[in-house]
Amino acid sequence: KETLFLWDLDDMFVTTRRLWERKKPKHLRRPVKPVGTSLIVAKETNEARIRAQKEAEAKELGESLIVQHAATPQLVRHALERDFVSTVACWNLELDWRGKGTITRSQFLAMMYRCGICGNLQKLWDDFTQNRGDEASMSFMDLDPDAQAFLNECRGELLKKYKTLTQAWHEGIDPGHLEIVDLKDFADACKDALPLLKDDKVNTLFHYLMARHGQRSIRKENWRILLTGLPPSERPSAWGQGDDDDPHLNTVFREQEETRLIDTLDGFKRMLKAKYGSFFAAWKHALDREHNGYVMKQDFCLTCRRLGVKEVASIWREFLESTDKKNLITLEVLDTETAECWAELYRLLWKASVGDTLAAPASSAAPAAPVLEVNEAPQDEVPKDDGASPSPLPDDPGATNPVPANPGPENELQRSVTTVTTPEKTPNLKEGWRRAFDPRNIRRVERPRFFEGCKKLGYSKDPGRLFDLLRPERYREYLVYEDLVTDLNPNKFAVKANVKDTYLPMKYVATEEEVSLR
Numbered sequence: 001k002e003t004l005f006l007w008d009l010d011d012m013f014v015t016t017r018r019l020w021e022r023k024k025p026k027h028l029r030r031p032v033k034p035v036g037t038s039l040i041v042a043k044e045t046n047e048a049r050i051r052a053q054k055e056a057e058a059k060e061l062g063e064s065l066i067v068q069h070a071a072t073p074q075l076v077r078h079a080l081e082r083d084f085v086s087t088v089a090c091w092n093l094e095l096d097w098r099g100k101g102t103i104t105r106s107q108f109l110a111m112m113y114r115c116g117i118c119g120n121l122q123k124l125w126d127d128f129t130q131n132r133g134d135e136a137s138m139s140f141m142d143l144d145p146d147a148q149a150f151l152n153e154c155r156g157e158l159l160k161k162y163k164t165l166t167q168a169w170h171e172g173i174d175p176g177h178l179e180i181v182d183l184k185d186f187a188d189a190c191k192d193a194l195p196l197l198k199d200d201k202v203n204t205l206f207h208y209l210m211a212r213h214g215q216r217s218i219r220k221e222n223w224r225i226l227l228t229g230l231p232p233s234e235r236p237s238a239w240g241q242g243d244d245d246d247p248h249l250n251t252v253f254r255e256q257e258e259t260r261l262i263d264t265l266d267g268f269k270r271m272l273k274a275k276y277g278s279f280f281a282a283w284k285h286a287l288d289r290e291h292n293g294y295v296m297k298q299d300f301c302l303t304c305r306r307l308g309v310k311e312v313a314s315i316w317r318e319f320l321e322s323t324d325k326k327n328l329i330t331l332e333v334l335d336t337e338t339a340e341c342w343a344e345l346y347r348l349l350w351k352a353s354v355g356d357t358l359a360a361p362a363s364s365a366a367p368a369a370p371v372l373e374v375n376e377a378p379q380d381e382v383p384k385d386d387g388a389s390p391s392p393l394p395d396d397p398g399a400t401n402p403v404p405a406n407p408g409p410e411n412e413l414q415r416s417v418t419t420v421t422t423p424e425k426t427p428n429l430k431e432g433w434r435r436a437f438d439p440r441n442i443r444r445v446e447r448p449r450f451f452e453g454c455k456k457l458g459y460s461k462d463p464g465r466l467f468d469l470l471r472p473e474r475y476r477e478y479l480v481y482e483d484l485v486t487d488l489n490p491n492k493f494a495v496k497a498n499v500k501d502t503y504l505p506m507k508y509v510a511t512e513e514e515v516s517l518r
Contacts, residue, residue, distance in 0.1 A: 071112075071119035073127055077144060079115040085215075087144040088151070088208040088225055101232060102137035140228055147208065148229050154205055155226045155238070157194055164240025168193060169223050182217040263311035265318035269334075271307070279335040280342065281472035281483070287334070291486060294328040338469045341461055348457040349432030433481050444478040 021029045077087055084090035095103050095111060105125055112121055128143060129136045141148045155165070162168035172193030174181055181189070183206055190202045197205070209222045227235050262268050272282035286303055287295045295303075297316060304312045320326065323333045332339035437445045437453035445453070447467055454463035472483050 071117055071121065071124045073124070076112070076115075076117060076124065076128075079117055080111075083115055085210050085213055086147070086208050088140075088147055088228060089211055091140050091143060092225055092228060093211060096140070099227075099232060099235070101230075102139050104137060108138060150201070150204065151208065151226060151228055154194060154197070155230075157196065158226070159238060161193070165223060165226055165238060166240035169220055173223070174220070180217045180219055186218065262309050263314055265315055268309065268315050271309070275307075277471055277473040277476070278469055279331075279338045280470050283331050283334055283338075284486070285472070288331075294330050296328050300329070341466050341469055344461065345454075345457075345459065345466065346429070348459060349429055349436060350427050351432070352436050352457060353427045353429065353432035355435075429485065430481060433484070437479075438481070443480055445480070446478045450479060 080087045080090040084094065090111075095107060108125060108128075109121055112118075112124070117124075125138075128138055130142070158165060158168040158172070162172060170177070173186065173189045175189075183203070186206050187199070187202050190197055190205070194202075194205075206218070209218045209225050211222060224239070227239060230238055262271055269279070272286065273279065276282035276285060286307070287300070289303075290299070300316060301312050304310075304315070309315070319329050319333055323329065330339070331342070434441070436457050437450060447464070450467050451463045454466065459466070467479065470483060471479055
């Protein structure tokens with residue numbers, strides 16, 4: 001030690017004090033406390049103060065870096081917890097889903113781009129790997145050392161008591177073999193399986209075992225999270241094997257692996273539907289990101305790379321076999337049923353926006369009456385026809401009610417009456433959606449209201465099937481207008497009349513009826 005404290009000499013001083021007190025008469029002696037009673041308390045208090053001061057300085061430094069928009073390890077951990085419940089879930093399900101124990105620099109950078117973290121990513125990689133270089137690999141201990149230490153502590157206690165994690169699950173966590181454990185049952189089981197674990201730490205462990213946001217219970221496959229940090233060679237012995245325990249029998253990890261080993265068109269479509277809920281949402285959010293109505297090969301390759309699909313050439317060839325176009329695909333090529341149902345709904349909404357298929361509200365049931373603008377024109381200001389000035393053009397507003405060239409006495413008190421007619425209403429997809437499905441401006445359209453709107457529009461196919469084809473999430477029971485198109489103008493009025501405020505997910509060849517509406 002570079003510094004000598006008083007409590008380091010505690011034993012010597014207490015012994016000397018006792019000898020000194022013994023020399024005094026009994027009625028003058030003062031009691032001497034045991035060794036370190038007061039000094040150890042002072043030592044612990046001082047260490048706690050120094051530790052709190054260091055933590056406060058580190059927190060202040062981290063917050064200042066976050067305010068400066070600097071990429072820090074703390075910011076990365078917050079981003080991973082925001083998108084993947086916890087850093088443990090992100091590591092096991094996304095980064096190290098193969099179970100190798102380490103990741104490379106390219107995998108780390110891909111995850112940073114996915115989480116929206118920009119800046120000096122090279123410095124961020126050096127901070128995590130402690131300047132070991134670009135060729136070095138990152139372990140979970142580098143990513144989140146606190147979480148790794150906590151998992152190591154829990155795993156060590158369980159292996160010491162139950163020998164394997166499988167035995168710990170069946171005897172300690174799920175003795176009733178229900179195959180599903182919620183937080184309350186997990187906390188009760190930890191009182192016997194992990195008696196030294198405090199209540200807040202029990203909640204932390206349960207949080208680390210969750211694989212997604214909103215999860216309320218865990219299963220045996222989530223229990224494998226405790227293997228995080230172990231070398232691949234030691235994992236089988238720590239987990240333990242039985243008749244129903246295969247090291248590769250992990251539903252979560254197997255699904256993650258299947259989504260990355262896609263080499264057929266059917267597998268690619270299954271992945272799109274599982275990830276985006278429907279082909280319509282996958283086309284809008286993943287494939288046709290530029291809203292052109294078609295996808296070229298270059299854009300398709302970028303999308304596949306972003307989704308983790310490697311066999312791009314074979315999937316692209318299977319797409320082109322179902323179409324006569326050589327270098328692009330459309331929504332009809334991706335799913336014919338979705339394209340046909342959306343085309344019919346689009347045409348019906350287009351008609352409803354001008355009141356062809358739906359009864360318009362009372363305020364707009366009939367066009368507004370012409371507005372008469374009365375202007376008294378003095379006789380000396382009336383232009384005379386001298387043959388030099390040309391007649392007004394058809395686009396000239398004055399051509400509607402021209403002023404007589406030679407006013408006579410009978411027209412001396414005549415007033416010029418200009419009729420101002422309201423412009424014809426332009427068809428608008430948003431207006432059709434509002435009239436058919438959302439007349440009360442609730443925004444959310446549940447399944448029953450969607451059925452009623454389809455009935456008003458005269459939709460010829462199954463409304464329930466259309467609802468399933470359009471919704472962006474598998475278990476969502478409502479639709480909004482933004483699920484169909486990208487709305488650039490959330491207002492109820494057009495900001496600029498000559499600028500389109502909607503991006504359609506596909507383009508159409510207008511029919512004669514649509515041309516007449518336009």
